Amino acid sequence: xxxxxxxxxxxxxxxxxxxxxxxxxxxxxxxxxxxxxxxxxxxxxxxxxxxxxxxxxxxxxxxxxxxxxxxxxxxxxxxxxxxxxxxxxxxxxxxxxxxxxxxxxxxxxxxx
Amino acid sequence: xxxxxxxxxxxxxxxxxxxxxxxxxxxxxxxxxxxxxxxxxxxxxxxxxxxxxxxxxxxxxxxxxxxxxxxxxxxxxxxxxxxxxxxxxxxxxxxxxxxxxxxxxxxxxxxxxx
Numbered sequence: 150x151x152x153x154x155x156x157x158x159x160x161x162x163x164x165x166x167x168x169x170x171x172x173x174x175x176x177x178x179x180x181x182x183x184x185x186x187x188x189x190x191x192x193x194x195x196x197x198x199x200x201x202x203x204x205x206x207x208x209x210x211x212x213x214x215x216x217x218x219x220x221x222x223x224x225x226x227x228x229x230x231x232x233x234x235x236x237x238x239x240x241x242x243x244x245x246x247x248x249x250x251x252x253x254x255x256x257x258x259x260x261x
Numbered sequence: 262x263x264x265x266x267x268x269x270x271x272x273x274x275x276x277x278x279x280x281x282x283x284x285x286x287x288x289x290x291x292x293x294x295x296x297x298x299x300x301x302x303x304x305x306x307x308x309x310x311x312x313x314x315x316x317x318x319x320x321x322x323x324x325x326x327x328x329x330x331x332x333x334x335x336x337x338x339x340x341x342x343x344x345x346x347x348x349x350x351x352x353x354x355x356x357x358x359x360x361x362x363x364x365x366x367x368x369x370x371x372x373x374x375x
């Protein structure tokens with residue numbers, strides 16, 4: 150089945166640690182996105198990529214980094230510079246940005 | 262610049278009653294508009310999408326939304342609520358000025374009482 154897979158489902162970060170969230174899709178989509186979800190704040194865009202080896206910052210990119218070395222993969226690293234990383238992180242993909250987004254099931258990141 | 266406002270962080274209805282979830286958008290050009298649903302601890306799923314082909318858009322599970330340009334609104338309705346409709350609902354806008362990257366509203370939590 151085609152879809153988008155996020156792992157792990159739950160992740161814990163220690164002080165000063167970088168952690169990486171995985172996002173893989175087998176839908177052959179060009180565009181991929183990372184959103185952060187906090188209660189009552191909706192989805193806020195962290196980074197997006199419209200093509201391999203290219204990505205752009207979203208509204209809240211500070212403290213995060215991404216790579217897009219393969220079409221199917223778009224990992225997100227939460228760095229130690231992100232002082233409030235506790236949130237639900239959602240990865241999505243689409244054929245083009247104005248088309249339907251397909252979402253993964255999310256990763257809940259918490260701080261120890 | 263594009264933006265989305267969802268009125269009401271929570272909406273409570275009785276089972277069988279009409280569901281109305283409000284969405285107003287701000288866009289300098291004709292936008293694409295979407296409604297997504299999110300069940301607890303899951304990703305979002307598309308309910309319906311407006312692409313200018315018709316102002317009344319029908320989606321899955323008997324949901325529909327009407328695009329009203331004069332009111333810059335795209336409200337979501339369902340004639341009769343079911344317990345399984347309890348979820349978080351998000352409106353999103355996509356337009357050329359924002360490189361078509363979707364902007365989401367803050368979401369509305371639909372509560373359905375028996």
